Structures are given as C-alpha cells and as structure tokens.
Amino acid sequence: MELNERKLRILKAIINDYFETAEPVGSRTLSRHYDLGISPATIRNEMSDLEELGFIMQPHTSSGRVPSDKGYRFYVDMMLQLQQAEFTKLVYLDELKKSASRIEDLLRNIGEHLAKETHYTTIVSSPHYKKSKIKNIQLIEVEEHAVLAVIVTNGNAIKDYMINLDQSINQDLLNKISLVMNNKLQGLTINDINLDVIGDLKNAYSEGREVVSKVIDVVFKTIQEVDETDIYTYGTTNILQYPEFNDMTKASELIRTLEEKDILKDIVNTTIESNDGNVKIVIGGENELEGLKDCSLITTSYHINGEKVGAIGIIGPKRMDYDNTVQNLRCLIKSVDEMLNKL
Amino acid sequence: MELNERKLRILKAIINDYFETAEPVGSRTLSRHYDLGISPATIRNEMSDLEELGFIMQPHTSSGRVPSDKGYRFYVDMMLQLQQAEFTKLVYLDELKKSASRIEDLLRNIGEHLAKETHYTTIVSSPHYKKSKIKNIQLIEVEEHAVLAVIVTNGNAIKDYMINLDQSINQDLLNKISLVMNNKLQGLTINDINLDVIGDLKNAYSEGREVVSKVIDVVFKTIQEVDETDIYTYGTTNILQYPEFNDMTKASELIRTLEEKDILKDIVNTTIESNDGNVKIVIGGENELEGLKDCSLITTSYHINGEKVGAIGIIGPKRMDYDNTVQNLRCLIKSVDEMLNKL
DNA sequence: GATTAGCACTCCAAACGAGTGAGTGCTAAC
DNA sequence: GTTAGCACTCACTCGTTTGGAGTGCTAATC
Numbered sequence: 001m002e003l004n005e006r007k008l009r010i011l012k013a014i015i016n017d018y019f020e021t022a023e024p025v026g027s028r029t030l031s032r033h034y035d036l037g038i039s040p041a042t043i044r045n046e047m048s049d050l051e052e053l054g055f056i057m058q059p060h061t062s063s064g065r066v067p068s069d070k071g072y073r074f075y076v077d078m079m080l081q082l083q084q085a086e087f088t089k090l091v092y093l094d095e096l097k098k099s100a101s102r103i104e105d106l107l108r109n110i111g112e113h114l115a116k117e118t119h120y121t122t123i124v125s126s127p128h129y130k131k132s133k134i135k136n137i138q139l140i141e142v143e144e145h146a147v148l149a150v151i152v153t154n155g156n157a158i159k160d161y162m163i164n165l166d167q168s169i170n171q172d173l174l175n176k177i178s179l180v181m182n183n184k185l186q187g188l189t190i191n192d193i194n195l196d197v198i199g200d201l202k203n204a205y206s207e208g209r210e211v212v213s214k215v216i217d218v219v220f221k222t223i224q225e226v227d228e229t230d231i232y233t234y235g236t237t238n239i240l241q242y243p244e245f246n247d248m249t250k251a252s253e254l255i256r257t258l259e260e261k262d263i264l265k266d267i268v269n270t271t272i273e274s275n276d277g278n279v280k281i282v283i284g285g286e287n288e289l290e291g292l293k294d295c296s297l298i299t300t301s302y303h304i305n306g307e308k309v310g311a312i313g314i315i316g317p318k319r320m321d322y323d324n325t326v327q328n329l330r331c332l333i334k335s336v337d338e339m340l341n342k343l
Numbered sequence: 344m345e346l347n348e349r350k351l352r353i354l355k356a357i358i359n360d361y362f363e364t365a366e367p368v369g370s371r372t373l374s375r376h377y378d379l380g381i382s383p384a385t386i387r388n389e390m391s392d393l394e395e396l397g398f399i400m401q402p403h404t405s406s407g408r409v410p411s412d413k414g415y416r417f418y419v420d421m422m423l424q425l426q427q428a429e430f431t432k433l434v435y436l437d438e439l440k441k442s443a444s445r446i447e448d449l450l451r452n453i454g455e456h457l458a459k460e461t462h463y464t465t466i467v468s469s470p471h472y473k474k475s476k477i478k479n480i481q482l483i484e485v486e487e488h489a490v491l492a493v494i495v496t497n498g499n500a501i502k503d504y505m506i507n508l509d510q511s512i513n514q515d516l517l518n519k520i521s522l523v524m525n526n527k528l529q530g531l532t533i534n535d536i537n538l539d540v541i542g543d544l545k546n547a548y549s550e551g552r553e554v555v556s557k558v559i560d561v562v563f564k565t566i567q568e569v570d571e572t573d574i575y576t577y578g579t580t581n582i583l584q585y586p587e588f589n590d591m592t593k594a595s596e597l598i599r600t601l602e603e604k605d606i607l608k609d610i611v612n613t614t615i616e617s618n619d620g621n622v623k624i625v626i627g628g629e630n631e632l633e634g635l636k637d638c639s640l641i642t643t644s645y646h647i648n649g650e651k652v653g654a655i656g657i658i659g660p661k662r663m664d665y666d667n668t669v670q671n672l673r674c675l676i677k678s679v680d681e682m683l684n685k686l
Numbered sequence: 687g688a689t690t691a692g693c694a695c696t697c698c699a700a701a702c703g704a705g706t707g708a709g710t711g712c713t714a715a716c
Numbered sequence: 717g718t719t720a721g722c723a724c725t726c727a728c729t730c731g732t733t734t735g736g737a738g739t740g741c742t743a744a745t746c
Binding site for chain 2: 140142150152156162171178182236237240256
Binding site for chain 2: 690
C-alpha cells in the first residue's frame with residue numbers, strides 16, 4: 001500500500017484540523033469541513049489505511065484519529081521541501097536593532113519577542129565564547145591574591161573569570177600583561193590558544209618572568225576549564241495554555257524539564273553540532289528527553305563570522321504551527337546573523 | 344468575646360491539621376486527633392466563636408473550617424514572639440562556603456539549596472551594587488568608540504557597563520584613568536559618587552584634559568542610569584506539588600507572576616526597605632500582588648558591611664511551615680552575612 | 687452555667703445508570 | 717471503487733442516589 005495523492009490530502013486535512021481543535025478528527029468532520037469530494041465512508045477506508053501505514057492513530061477504539069509522530073514527521077519534511085524562502089519583514093526587527101550593542105541583550109530581546117510572537121516557549125543559548133574571536137582581554141586586580149580576567153569577544157560578548165593566585169601582583173604589571181596579551185591574542189579564539197601561543201606570550205617578557213609565567217598559566221587554565229554555556233528560557237507559561245498540558249502532571253514535568261538548564265544545554269549543543277545550517281525540527285518522541293516527549297522543538301543556530309556559536313529554539317505542542325514558526329525563525333536568524341556580524 | 348486559652352489551643356490545632364492535610368478541619372477530626380479534653384460539640388461551639396472572631400472560615404456551609412489570613416497572621420505573630428533563636432547548624436553550609444568566592448555564585452547556590460531543602464520556591468535578588476563599596480573600577484577599550492567599564496564591589500560582585508563614546512580613546516589612557524579612579528573611589532559606593540567627587544577626579548589630570556573629562560562624565564552617567572537589580576527564582580515547580588495549586592488556572596497565574604521579574608523586583612525592594620533587620624512574613628491577601636494572593640512570602644535581607652544590599656525570599660502556600668522556614672532562613676542569613684563580609 | 691449527647695439538616699464527592707453523540711468497521715448495493 | 721446503511725463502541729454528560737463528614741440547635745446532664 002502506498003501513500004497516494006488522496007491519502008495525502010486526507011492526512012493534511014487531519015493534521016490541519018487537529019492543529020486547530022486539539023481533538024481527535026473523525027471522518028464526518030473531515031467530509032464536512034474539507035472539500036474532499038468523497039463520502040465519510042470512503043474517508044474511513046482511507047483513514048484505516050493511513051493508520052496501518054503509521055501516520056495516524058486512535059487514542060481509543062471508536063474515537064477519531066490523531067496524527068502520529070511519523071505523520072507529523074512526514075508532513076514537516078514535505079513542508080520544508082516545498083517552503084520557498086520568502087523573507088517576510090518581521091515587525092519587531094527594528095526594535096531589536098536598537099538593543100543590539102551587546103549580544104546578551106540582543107539575545108534576551110529575541111527570546112522575549114519570539115515567545116510573545118509565537119505564543120510558544122523560547123529557549124536561547126548564550127554564544128559559545130570559546131569559538132568566537134577575542135577582541136580584548138583585561139586583567140584586573142581584585143584582591144591581594146585574586147585577579148579578574150575580563151574577556152570581550154566578537155559580538156561584544158563579555159565573560160569574566162575570577163582567578164586565585166598564589167602570589168600577589170599589582171595592577172601595573174597586570175596592565176602590561178594585558179597589553180601583550182591583546183597584541184598576541186586579538187583575533188584568535190580561546191580554543192586557538194594552545195601551548196605554542198602561551199609560550200610565545202611568556203617570551204614577550206623580561207621583567208618578573210616567573211611570576212608572569214605563573215599568572216598566564218593559571219589564567220588560561222581557568223578560562224579553559226570554566227563551562228560557559230548559559231541557557232535562557234522565555235514564555236514558559238505560554239505552553240501551559242494548550243489543552244494537551246491541562247493535565248497537571250504533564251505540565252509540571254514539562255516545566256521541571258525547562259528548569260533543568262543543564263539538560264537543556266545538551267540538547268542545544270547537539271543542535272549546534274548536527275544542524276546543517278538550517279532549522280532542525282524534533283517531534284515528540286524523537287526527542288531524547290523524556291520530559292519533552294509531548295512537545296516539538298524547532299531549533300536553529302546563530303553565527304558569528306560564519307561560525308555557529310549558539311542556538312535559538314522554540315518549544316511548542318506537537319501540533320504546533322511548524323510552517324509559520326519555521327518561516328519566522330528563518331527570517332529572524334538571517335537578520336540576527338547580520339546584526340551580530342556588525343557588532 | 345475574647346480569645347481565651349482554649350480557643351487558642353483549638354485554633355492552633357486547626358492550623359496544624361490543615362497544614363498537614365490541606366482539607367477543611369471538622370470538630371470530630373479535632374477531638375480524635377488532638378487531646379483537647381472536650382467533646383466535638385463543645386469544639387463546635389468554640390469554632391463558631393472563632394469564626395465570628397474572623398480567625399477561621401468555612402469554604403461552604405456544613406464543611407469544616409479553614410484558617411483565614413487573620414488566623415494565620417495571629418498564629419505567625421505569636422510564633423515569632425515565642426521563637427527562641429536557636430541556631431541549628433545547617434548541613435549544607437559547608438558546601439556553600441566552598442562556592443563563596445563570588446557573590447553571584449553564592450546567591451545562586453543558596454537559592455537552589457533553599458528550594459531543595461524547604462520544597463518551596465525561592466526568590467533571590469542580586470545585591471544592590473550601588474550601595475556596596477567599590478573595590479575596583481577598570482575601563483577597557485572594546486572598539487574605536489566603545490569602552491567597557493567593569494566594577495568590582497565588596498563581596499566580589501562584578502558588574503559591567505558598555506559605554507559609547509563620541510571620540511576614540513586608547514587603552515593606555517584608560518589605564519591611567521582607571522588608576523586614578525581606583526585611588527579616589529575605592530571604599531566609596533556608587534551612590535557616594537556626586538559632582539564633587541567627579542570634579543575631584545577630573546582635576547587629577549593634566550594631559551588630554553577635556554577628553555578625559557568627557558569620558559568620566561559619560562561613564563558615571565551610564566553607571567548611575569542602569570537599573571541593576573536582577574531577580575532569580577529557584578524551584579518554581581516545587582510549589583505546584585501542593586494541592587491548592589492543582590487548579591490549572593491558579594498554577595498558571597502563579598508561574599506567570601514568578602516569571603515577571605519586574606514585578607517581583609518591586610516586592611523585594613519593599614522588603615529591603617521595610618524590613619526591620621528580621622524576617623518579614625506576608626500572608627495571602629496581605630500581598631500587594633494579585634498573583635500571590637494564595638501564597639505566603641517570607642523574606643529577609645542580606646547585608647554587606649551592615650548595609651542591606653539584597654533579599655532572599657521563600658514563597659509557599661499559605662499553610663506553609665512558617666516555624667521551620669523562618670528558623671531555617673534566620674540561620675542561613677546569619678552565615679551568609681558572615682561569608683559576605685569575608686569576601 | 688458549662689458541657690455534652692442526640693438529632694435534623696446541609697453539602698460535597700463518589701458511584702451509578704441512562705442517554706447522547708461522534709466515531710468506527712463491515713457488508714451489500716450501486 | 718465508492719457509498720449508504722447498520723450495528724457496535726466508547727467517552728461524556730447529566731440527573732439521581734448514597735454515604736460521609738460536617739454543622740447548628742436543643743434538651744438533658746453535670
């Protein structure tokens with residue numbers, strides 16, 4: 001048995017109706033609401049086939065049909081192929097541009113806007129600092145034995161590291177070290193900093209050689225060790241308005257999952273790696289995470305200098321409006337990438 | 344009619360039983376579970392009096408009684424008076440101390456621990472930077488016309504401000520300005536920085552006078568303008584486990600309220616101001632915020648150098664365990680203040 | 687006068703059953 | 717291949733019933 005054109009039309013109609021009502025769809029409803037030109041009985045036969053093919057399922061005998069994960073997957077893949085890249089102007093882009101002097105602020109605004117616009121939940125990861133190019137490093141004396149390293153990278157992402165030292169060191173020397181660091185490191189990424197580069201740095205000093213050497217070692221050790229991805233979620237409550245989460249247990253589990261930033265981090269990291277430069281859609285049970293099995297996740301990554309450095313995702317019910325959301329996200333990411341590269 | 348000793352015992356018993364069951368308490372239940380030495384009929388008469396006095400209420404005719412806000416208030420006030428300050432050792436304090444090199448980390452850990460320990464929701468405000476003393480200011484050249492000001496204050500709170508300039512300025516000059524700033528400003532708070540201090544700063548320069556003057560102006564203008572309180576919540580889902588929030592509407596409203604950091608900010612600010620150096624308890628409808636009318640909020644402030652700089656709060660159902668929670672919070676804040684002053 | 691047993695009454699919540707509606711699968715006719 | 721018709725299923729709704737927990741009131745008791 002194959003999925004002919006008529007079955008496809010019925011599948012689309014089911015998905016469409018279920019998107020609107022969140023109720024199982026029956027043959028009579030379909031024949032009334034959609035101009036399919038066939039009787040409910042015929043539709044029933046086709047639905048029976050569609051169920052055997054795994055695209056739809058019945059919550060219980062003698063109820064209407066609901067799209068299965070496989071059904072959504074088929075629909076989404078088809079949609080992604082057909083979708084022409086028409087970049088509608090997003091109304092809130094101008095507003096975003098105003099806030100664009102720091103990447104953190106920009107990302108927060110995007111998260112908030114996107115949640116408001118789509119009525120779904122947004123998830124945004126902070127940029128992967130270690131992959132973006134260093135604009136400036138400055139060491140600051142905080143206490144006798146503590147130094148603060150502030151690193152500004154491309155896109156004006158700012159990250160600071162508190163570093164404990166064995167010996168004391170004054171600000172004057174720190175300034176000198178900072179100066180040399182900037183000369184040598186600007187334009188590199190943190191990942192680029194290897195033993196060669198560090199050796200090179202150390203050689204640039206004559207005075208107070210061994211102290212400087214120690215400082216440089218501990219600074220880079222700290223920087224490399226610190227885990228740096230932050231995850232932010234926006235509009236968590238948005239998703240609670242959908243009837244599929246009326247059940248308190250489900251709602252609670254979902255929110256708990258969204259609170260576990262460590263777990264979300266993994267998901268987002270996977271996105272960045274696997275993502276082929278386009279949006280990625282994970283539907284229901286395809287999700288690794290148990291807590292997200294009733295949701296779909298649409299993610300994409302943003303770039304600085306052509307390098308993927310972070311991700312933006314939208315979490316909604318499985319019957320979410322994939323078409324519009326993907327469009328929306330595509331447009332957005334295009335503008336965001338532009339803005340980021342201007343910073 | 345007055346609240347005699349027997350009525351008081353009954354009120355306590357009602358509150359206690361309702362704390363455990365979350366169900367309206369009847370006279371028979373009371374006489375069975377508590378050794379009051381009187382019959383249900385007598386209890387009924389007393390309960391009728393208690394209701395007239397406003398300490399308890401009936402959800403509907405012929406149901407048991409539930410404590411009213413006034414009832415809780417009475418109970419709490421009494422408890423606060425009786426409570427002797429016995430500082431039980433909190434098991435997680437040692438763990439906290441390890442993370443105590445930066446105030447932000449410390450506060451996050453406190454929030455997480457407290458939520459886990461109490462099974463309520465925690466709310467923590469970042470320290471009021473402008474009130475805490477400056478340890479270090481450093482200006483960093485980020486772009487041709489952009490400077491980053493990094494301020495480290497007491498307690499190792501780190502705050503950075505991106506500042507746009509009209510003219511360009513090099514790192515060498517910024518270092519010099521930073522040096523002078525540190526000499527003049529260390530030990531002051533941001534609020535202390537007035538026109539006199541700024542004038543004094545400007546006078547310390549001979550070279551490039553007007554550029555430096557402009558930079559200093561715009562730096563302090565930015566710093567003073569930026570709103571700086573951040574609010575963090577932990578264990579949001581904890582509160583959903585209590586039956587009073589089984590209703591989706593209520594749960595949703597509460598979570599939405601907790602997401603509105605701007606609104607929470609106001610509450611916390613009020614706390615810092617009104618708080619008489621002790622814990623403050625706001626019960627149900629006493630709450631300004633509509634979304635918190637079914638909750639109680641226990642707050643206290645933490646201090647640096649004797650100055651209130653931020654707040655820690657716990658949000659639970661109205662029938663929360665005030666006694667233990669208050670104890671817990673009191674012990675905690677004592678240790679936290681100690682740790683903060685060591686930083 | 688305070689306390690208590692007894693009783694009638696109220697109300698909620700759970701259990702039950704009938705009825706309804708939307709749905710299905712199957713079969714026979716078109 | 718399509719469709720009308722029919723028997724059947726299942727979830728939901730709604731009214732009714734029942735039981736339990738509770739109250740208030742009254743009269744008897746201490």
